[in-house]
Amino acid sequence: MTLLHLENVAAHYDQFQALRDISLSVAAGETLAVVGSNGAGKSTLMKVICGALPASAGRVRLNGQDIAGQPAHRLTAQGIAMVPEGRRLFRSLTVEDNLRIGAYAGRKGPWTLERIYQLFPELVKRRDNRGLDLSGGEQQMVAIGRALMSNPQMLLMDEISLGLAPIVVNQIYRALPDIAAEGMGLLIVEQDINRSLSVAARFCCLMEGRVNLTGPCADTDRKALMDAYFGVSA
Amino acid sequence: MPRILILAGLGLVLLSLPLWGSGYQQRSVVEFLYFLSLAMAWNLLAGYAGLVSIGQQAFVGIGAYALVVLAEDLGLNPFLTLPLAAAVAALAALPASWLLFRLQGAYFAVATWVIAEVLRLAANASIDWLGGGRGRAVRSLGGFERGLREDITFYAALALAAVAVAGAVWLLRSCTGLGLMAIRDSEPGAQAVGVETTRTKRRVYLFAAAITGAAGALIYITQINVRPDAAFSVNWAAYVIFIVVIGGIGTIEGPIIGTLIFLALREALSGLEGWSMLIFGAIAIAMMLFAPRGIWGLVTERWNIALFPIRRQMPARFIEKETT
Amino acid sequence: MIVLSTLVSGVLLGGFYALLGLGLSLTFGIMRTVNLAHGDLVVLASFLALAVTQMLGLSPLVSLIVLVPVMFGLGYALQGLVLNRVLKDGMMPAVIITFGLAFVIQNGLLMGFSADRMVLRQGTLETAGVTLLPGLTVGVLPLITLGAVLALMAGLQLLFRYTLIGRAFRATSDDPQIAALMGIDPKHVYALAMGLACAIIAVTGVLMGMRSNFSAFDGPIRLIFAFEVIIIGGMGSLNGVLVGGMILGLSQVIGGALNPSWFQLTGHLATLAVLIVRPSGLFPETIDRS
Ligand SMILES: Nc1ncnc2c1ncn2[C@@H]1O[C@H](COP(=O)(O)OP(=O)(O)OP(=O)(O)O)[C@@H](O)[C@H]1O
Numbered sequence: 001m002t003l004l005h006l007e008n009v010a011a012h013y014d015q016f017q018a019l020r021d022i023s024l025s026v027a028a029g030e031t032l033a034v035v036g037s038n039g040a041g042k043s044t045l046m047k048v049i050c051g052a053l054p055a056s057a058g059r060v061r062l063n064g065q066d067i068a069g070q071p072a073h074r075l076t077a078q079g080i081a082m083v084p085e086g087r088r089l090f091r092s093l094t095v096e097d098n099l100r101i102g103a104y105a106g107r108k109g110p111w112t113l114e115r116i117y118q119l120f121p122e123l124v125k126r127r128d129n130r131g132l133d134l135s136g137g138e139q140q141m142v143a144i145g146r147a148l149m150s151n152p153q154m155l156l157m158d159e160i161s162l163g164l165a166p167i168v169v170n171q172i173y174r175a176l177p178d179i180a181a182e183g184m185g186l187l188i189v190e191q192d193i194n195r196s197l198s199v200a201a202r203f204c205c206l207m208e209g210r211v212n213l214t215g216p217c218a219d220t221d222r223k224a225l226m227d228a229y230f231g232v233s234a
Numbered sequence: 235m236p237r238i239l240i241l242a243g244l245g246l247v248l249l250s251l252p253l254w255g256s257g258y259q260q261r262s263v264v265e266f267l268y269f270l271s272l273a274m275a276w277n278l279l280a281g282y283a284g285l286v287s288i289g290q291q292a293f294v295g296i297g298a299y300a301l302v303v304l305a306e307d308l309g310l311n312p313f314l315t316l317p318l319a320a321a322v323a324a325l326a327a328l329p330a331s332w333l334l335f336r337l338q339g340a341y342f343a344v345a346t347w348v349i350a351e352v353l354r355l356a357a358n359a360s361i362d363w364l365g366g367g368r369g370r371a372v373r374s375l376g377g378f379e380r381g382l383r384e385d386i387t388f389y390a391a392l393a394l395a396a397v398a399v400a401g402a403v404w405l406l407r408s409c410t411g412l413g414l415m416a417i418r419d420s421e422p423g424a425q426a427v428g429v430e431t432t433r434t435k436r437r438v439y440l441f442a443a444a445i446t447g448a449a450g451a452l453i454y455i456t457q458i459n460v461r462p463d464a465a466f467s468v469n470w471a472a473y474v475i476f477i478v479v480i481g482g483i484g485t486i487e488g489p490i491i492g493t494l495i496f497l498a499l500r501e502a503l504s505g506l507e508g509w510s511m512l513i514f515g516a517i518a519i520a521m522m523l524f525a526p527r528g529i530w531g532l533v534t535e536r537w538n539i540a541l542f543p544i545r546r547q548m549p550a551r552f553i554e555k556e557t558t
Numbered sequence: 559m560i561v562l563s564t565l566v567s568g569v570l571l572g573g574f575y576a577l578l579g580l581g582l583s584l585t586f587g588i589m590r591t592v593n594l595a596h597g598d599l600v601v602l603a604s605f606l607a608l609a610v611t612q613m614l615g616l617s618p619l620v621s622l623i624v625l626v627p628v629m630f631g632l633g634y635a636l637q638g639l640v641l642n643r644v645l646k647d648g649m650m651p652a653v654i655i656t657f658g659l660a661f662v663i664q665n666g667l668l669m670g671f672s673a674d675r676m677v678l679r680q681g682t683l684e685t686a687g688v689t690l691l692p693g694l695t696v697g698v699l700p701l702i703t704l705g706a707v708l709a710l711m712a713g714l715q716l717l718f719r720y721t722l723i724g725r726a727f728r729a730t731s732d733d734p735q736i737a738a739l740m741g742i743d744p745k746h747v748y749a750l751a752m753g754l755a756c757a758i759i760a761v762t763g764v765l766m767g768m769r770s771n772f773s774a775f776d777g778p779i780r781l782i783f784a785f786e787v788i789i790i791g792g793m794g795s796l797n798g799v800l801v802g803g804m805i806l807g808l809s810q811v812i813g814g815a816l817n818p819s820w821f822q823l824t825g826h827l828a829t830l831a832v833l834i835v836r837p838s839g840l841f842p843e844t845i846d847r848s
């Protein structure tokens with residue numbers, strides 16, 4: 001069943017059009033990898049889905065309902081969560097309070113403080129530290145945990161491996177199947193294509209605000225993908 | 235060039251006003267001109283440099299007391315004190331800027347007010363020299379025959395307003411103006427491309443202080459008695475903010491329109507002491523909510539005109555047609 | 559003995575100033591903007607208390623039962639209906655709107671009540687005193703005020719630290735965009751914060767109205783004192799407010815003891831001195847960061 005469905009979506013920053021004519025869909029339990037070079041519009045796409053930036057055209061549907069134009073704080077209550085680029089923990093809150101505030105919208109579901117600590121055991125001893133006293137990897141775990149605490153149906157993750165050591169990235173990526181197993185839709189953006197294709201079922205490549213290639217991850221034509229990524233016209 | 239013609243015609247009418255106008259008209263125009271100068275200065279600060287001051291009355295007061303001290307204690311011709319009052323105000327603005335520029339945004343605003351308040355209290359406390367709360371009068375103005383005094387006042391006001399407007403236009407067209415626009419758009423961005431943000435802002439702050447100081451001296455040439463509570467009154471800031479907000483922040487034309495509206499409204503509401511300030515406050519709030527670019531902003535939205543073009547045209551080769 | 563009683567009265571005066579600074583500090587801490595009508599809202603609260611005491615025959619302290627919710631609603635509406643509309647345009651619109659509001663309140667009070675100086679009377683409480691040492695008597699009202707400040711500060715600490723809505727306040731203050739992703743409506747939080755500040759302003763207005771008489775145009779000087787308290791105490795720091803109030807009170811009282819016309823001046827100079835030496839205040843951002 002389609003969980004999230006975008007239809008001819010466009011978005012603008014003032015005059016500048018950052019997204020045009022985007023159509024894509026994610027099913028419950030499915031992971032979609034969004035790839036594209038710097039400035040392709042990946043983060044903008046996520047902002048539109050979570051309501052941080054209103055779409056200037058097109059439809060965004062969650063479970064068939066049009067949610068375009070609703071503010072971010074309402075969409076959280078309807079089950080959309082995001083791990084933002086750069087983690088952006090609340091600097092005045094402790095780790096545990098950062099996680100708790102994730103549950104502000106009050107959605108019921110499998111994710112609780114205990115489950116998050118099971119998923120990322122290293123956070124237990126850091127629970128009373130301020131977010132910014134943590135290492136980058138630990139901060140990223142808090143950011144993911146914070147998003148999970150809202151028990152979303154659809155989870156968006158923007159460059160979760162940015163600036164982290166490969167070993168830490170591996171550790172975080174090992175947690176992703178556990179997360180996906182709960183049946184939520186996942187939308188993953190990464191610079192490192194191999195990384196995101198390894199956990200996703202399908203990919204979607206953006207170039208200058210447009211989708212220029214989509215397909216299943218399993219048997220992709222690497223050359224076609226590379227061409228799409230770098231904008232070499234076939 | 236119709237714009238040049240309009241400006242030249244307007245200039246001619248103003249210059250010849252003492253020949254044909256009544257004393258009342260002449261005094262009204264003087265009032266228009268000094269409010270315009272004050273508004274121009276505040277507009278440069280808030281509209282272009284992002285420095286929202288509510289303490290410009292500090293420089294009105296400094297200018298007024300410069301007039302008193304220079305004319306009464308040093309025996310200078312009161313009208314010659316105008317440029318000196320500007321210099322004194324700019325000089326005083328320098329240490330003030332060291333302090334104020336450590337503060338951001340709204341804190342800057344209140345701190346400018348605290349400084350004005352300190353000066354008001356200090357002038358009140360200086361009983362022997364500045365006459366304390368009762369202030370001092372510029373007696374040497376009595377040495378002028380009344381008609382002559384009013385004519386000189388008129389031309390001095392005209393010169394001040396011309397300097398304020400021309401100075402603002404010149405400042406905005408210069409490198410400083412470019413830097414200011416960059417700062418207004420994004421201060422970190424401006425720094426990144428090498429705009430010396432603090433120095434640029436300080437230059438504007440000193441210029442605004444000089445204009446305000448000279449206006450302060452001029453105002454008290456027309457009023458003769460300088461009292462600290464009036465000269466350092468926060469009402470100066472209120473009037474000026476009202477003028478610029480209603481006319482249009484960040485434009486050269488806005489303060490001109492705003493001053494006209496302000497004087498007309500004040501005339502219409504005269505006699506309703508409390509009501510007039512209440513209405514000014516309410517209008518300022520409504521403008522910020524519903525027409526933040528002021529009346530001039532509404533005009534330019536509809537018709538594409540400018541009396542004082544300061545915006546640079548982008549060379550055509552940089553304007554690329556969007557391709558599909 | 560004179561020295562001691564001067565110091566004590568400075569500290570007690572500081573309690574009033576701390577209370578005055580508390581509401582302003584709260585709005586700055588959460589919204590990063592200064593409400594220029596703060597002082598006028600305090601005076602408005604004093605006048606409202608006067609009206610309530612006269613109409614309902616309540617004493618000023620009891621009138622808080624009515625006043626606190628009314629001022630809370632007023633603050634919520636001010637932020638929710640007016641200031642939230644200009645949030646995205648930087649700080650200038652909020653500064654100008656609250657400056658305009660200051661003039662509306664002042665002249666509205668002038669027209670509604672007259673220019674006379676008023677005072678709130680709570681039996682003989684204002685003049686009651688406790689003698690601590692022979693020759694050193696302390697007023698009951700300043701002690702109540704000091705107690706009120708401490709209680710309000712403790713209450714805010716508990717709110718921010720241990721409640722969900724308190725955490726939402728801090729999260730919104732840190733990063734409103736990300737807070738929205740948590741399901742928090744930043745505009746609602748801002749309106750609540752302004753409501754809370756105005757509820758504190760209600761308490762301030764009543765206690766200050768009992769301490770000394772007030773008139774429609776006392777708002778600006780109260781704003782300046784409140785501002786000085788948070789400059790000295792450190793911007794956005796709730797705990798700094800107490801020390802900021804004490805330092806301001808002490809410097810005014812000491813200055814006034816040296817020369818009566820220096821009373822306010824020395825307070826202003828102390829503030830400017832702090833600005834020169836430690837521009838971020840003595841306690842930069844402590845509480846809501848803890
Ligand atoms: N707040 C903004 N205001 C104006 N333009 C923006 C803004 N944010 C992004 N853009 C522009 O929109 C385009 C898409 O940006 P976006 O951040 O979505 O790219 P991205 O694919 O996430 O890139 P990256 O890989 O660097 O994160 C870029 O050209 C960028 O310059």
Ligand SMILES: [Mg+2]
Binds near residue numbers: 043044
């Ligand atoms: Mg991005």
